[in-house]
Amino acid sequence: MSELKVTPQTSLRLRLLIGTLFWIVVSIIAAGWGLGGLFRQHVTQQFHHELQTHLDQLTAHLALDAAGQPVLSQALSDPRLKRPYSGLYWQIDRIATDTAPAKAAVLRSRSLWDQTLRIPPDALADGAIHQHRTAGPEGATLGMLERSVQLDGVSLRLAVAADETLMIEPIERFNVALWLALGILGLGLALAALVQVFVGLAPLRKLQAALARVRDGEVQRLEGRFPKEIMPLVDDFNRVLAQNAEVVARARTQAGNLAHALKTPLSVLANAAAGKDDPLARQVLNQVDSARKQVDYHLARAQAAATARLPGARTPVATIIDGLVRTMRHIHAARDLELRVQPIPADLSFRGEAQDLQEMLGNLLDNACKWAARRVEIEVRMEQDQQQDRIVIQIDDDGIGIAAEQRQAVLQRGVRADQQAPGNGLGLAIVADLAALYDSQMTLTASELGGLCVSLSLPAAARTAR
Secondary structure (H helix, E strand, C coil): CCCCCCCCCCCHHHHHHHHHHHHHHHHHHHHHHHHHHHHHHHHHHHHHHHHHHHHHHHHHHEEECCCCCEEECCCCCCHHHHCCCCCEEEEEEECCCCCCCCEEEEEECHHHCCCCCCCCCCCCCECCEEEEEEECHHHCEEEEEEEEEEECCEEEEEEEEEECHHHHHHHHHHHHHHHHHHHHHHHHHHHHHHHHHHHHCHHHHHHHHHHHHHHCCCCCCCCCCCCCCCHHHHHHHHHHHHHHHHHHHHHHHHHHHHHHHHHHHHHHHHHHHCCCCCHHHHHHHHHHHHHHHHHHHHHHHHHHHHHCCCCCCCEEHHHHHHHHHHHHHHHCHHHCCEEEECCCCCCCEECCCHHHHHHHHHHHHHHHHHHCCCEEEEEEEEEEECCEEEEEEEEEECCCCCCHHHCCHHHCCCCCCCCCCCCCCCHHHHHHHHHHHCCCEEEEEECCCCCEEEEEEEEECCCCCC
16 A cells, blocks of 8 residues: 655644744734834834934024124034034025025034035925935935024024934844844744644544554554543544444354354255265265355355454464464374474464464464374564564475465365365465455465475564563
């Protein structure tokens, strides 16, 4: 079976994580953009408010001396206006009138040193404030506010400017701190989402473990305490398991009843033909014996088909093999066979029904003992096939074996390797059919003992921890 690729469409955990992380990222970006914009707006307003405060101070302290020249009644309070190229400046220009020409920088702050502000030549209503951006000392970009005033018939333009880096630098520092804080917050939220998803889905992992215990045959139903959202699923699944077990039991009973109903008339026919030595009686006895074997074959196959997929089935291998070996030693006691069993771990179990394992191993051991000369060896080992534990049961005998070209044929129902020997060719076919019902296989090879080696690979139940 091909493995299912895990995608957001197939994984609930991925869907929850991707959805949560998406909205965390969207929220962080929106918060960063919104807070950054609000702070930028606040700093910009504060920048221009401060310029207007200085402009108001400049206007309030402006006067004319006796010669009609503008002077300040007192210096402005900000000490930066006295420090050269500090980034804060003011300047007063004379506006041209009919009686006097325009003159730039009739009065300016000490911070301008030997520079002057280039004020755009726009028309100003008396008292109106205009806002500009202009080049300043040392290549700086200045934000500027200007207004015009009239003092005793003299028109003056008052301008206050500040380096925009005084506004930009706080915004940049705030943005760095803001995105760092939001990044830490986002990581914390992502970690919280990750923990929440794993904690929230922990009951599903517990349910998966409980299902694995049922599948491996450790228990017959789902056990454990689950959240109330999952309990209806657990209860429904347990009801399905109970109904399945009931259906299997009913099928077994019906198969047994059918076998009994068939064997009774077969026994009557056999008894009627017994004691007679004529061709018809012998033919009846042969056909009755064949019919009995066919009934046994199909009964075993029907029972195995009903139980092969039954959850919770678990059968210790060592117990079954020990019982079968004792039986074979008793049946073939007259031949003095040596049945050697390699050590089998006590916790090694077949994931299936005990009677199916008995049916398969019983046929194989009986076949090996029937054809062995002196010795039969049984070895059980664990192997892993496609990430699944499997039990490999190997039975060797020192008999005449089966030719390579006949090995596949003897696995078919009714085919025998030796037509002279008694039997109806159902033993190996039964084993092969039962193994197929468990997604298993049986292989025939030449044995190192000189006869036939039969390897049966079966699904293993989970080994219990010691």
